Amino acid sequence: MLSRRTLLPLAATALAAPARAQDWPTRPIRLVVAWAPGGAVDTIARRLAPKLAEALGRPVVVENRSGATGTIGAAEVARAAPDGHTLLAMDNTYAMLPLLFRQLPFDHAAAFRPVTVSAFSPVMLAVHRDAPWRDLPALLEAARREPERLSYGTGGIGSAPHFATAAFAQAAGIRLLHVPFRGAGEAVTATLARQVDLVMVSLGSAIGHVRAGLLRPLAMSGAARAAALPDAPTFREAGLPGFGDGVVNWSGLAAPAGTPDAVVARLHAEAARALAAPDMREFLDGLASSPGGMPPAAFAALLREEQARWAEVARTAGIEQG
Numbered sequence: 201m202l203s204r205r206t207l208l209p210l211a212a213t214a215l216a217a218p219a220r221a222q223d224w225p226t227r228p229i230r231l232v233v234a235w236a237p238g239g240a241v242d243t244i245a246r247r248l249a250p251k252l253a254e255a256l257g258r259p260v261v262v263e264n265r266s267g268a269t270g271t272i273g274a275a276e277v278a279r280a281a282p283d284g285h286t287l288l289a290m291d292n293t294y295a296m297l298p299l300l301f302r303q304l305p306f307d308h309a310a311a312f313r314p315v316t317v318s319a320f321s322p323v324m325l326a327v328h329r330d331a332p333w334r335d336l337p338a339l340l341e342a343a344r345r346e347p348e349r350l351s352y353g354t355g356g357i358g359s360a361p362h363f364a365t366a367a368f369a370q371a372a373g374i375r376l377l378h379v380p381f382r383g384a385g386e387a388v389t390a391t392l393a394r395q396v397d398l399v400m401v402s403l404g405s406a407i408g409h410v411r412a413g414l415l416r417p418l419a420m421s422g423a424a425r426a427a428a429l430p431d432a433p434t435f436r437e438a439g440l441p442g443f444g445d446g447v448v449n450w451s452g453l454a455a456p457a458g459t460p461d462a463v464v465a466r467l468h469a470e471a472a473r474a475l476a477a478p479d480m481r482e483f484l485d486g487l488a489s490s491p492g493g494m495p496p497a498a499f500a501a502l503l504r505e506e507q508a509r510w511a512e513v514a515r516t517a518g519i520e521q522g
Contacts, residue, residue: 274312
């Protein structure tokens with residue numbers, strides 16, 4: 201039985217915890233992007249940051265910590281104090297890390313508290329505007345004629361585009377040469393410089409280059425064409441019905457494990473409100489992306505589903521743990 205002397209400190213603690221959460225934030229918030237600048241995760245984080253700053257009354261500073269398939273940035277946030285002042289901008293790739301690494305510098309299943317998904321975006325297979333392949337069948341014919349001659353760029357080994365391209369190659373019965381970079385922006389730049397032949401990337405990472413006529417989209421994921429690029433066919437329309445309908449890139453926010461419930465709840469509420477704002481929806485429409493805003497529990501379930509889905513791709517594509 202608890203004594204009155206024991207109960208008094210417990211009651212004081214219970215009363216103080218909500219007050220501390222209400223006082224948050226007390227200083228600028230770091231939003232760590234685990235990829236190089238220029239990709240969709242970075243672009244969306246930088247657009248969302250000032251909205252969060254306005255709502256929370258403190259600056260939100262975006263910092264890029266790229267490398268090692270996103271694990272460098274993730275590890276830095278995992279080590280941070282769980283007080284809501286350091287956040288991680290993550291994407292699909294986080295769900296794939298256990299499929300790539302036998303050991304990670306953090307506990308993958310327990311290091312973070314998912315907050316919300318920021319945006320969903322279809323993926324696009326694109327080539328340089330002067331590439332000889334005018335459509336997807338022409339590319340597939342060339343790839344089948346000379347296996348592993350055509351190269352593709354991604355944001356890194358084990359990144360979401362790496363897994364997506366591996367699944368695409370499986371569905372098409374082709375073999376391609378993988379050239380990893382430090383982020384989607386670098387992979388797109390390499391395609392523009394004709395250092396690689398093609399790139400599989402979220403539309404949000406490359407739509408500006410498509411609209412400028414520098415990249416030619418051969419196919420896009422999704423059951424229907426994207427309103428932002430109505431002339432780009434889906435993979436099904438382009439002649440590959442076994443791939444693409446359910447493939448989508450997403451980006452989201454997470455906090456270190458141990459972050460108080462009240463802080464996570466407020467983060468989700470403010471992020472969801474910001475994502476629903478007309479100007480943010482217009483911005484995401486321009487990236488052919490749709491706003492997220494799902495609650496933390498739904499985001500956690502999405503992470504589990506993604507890991508199970510891509511585990512089968514890793515097995516059949518021969519993507520092994522290192």
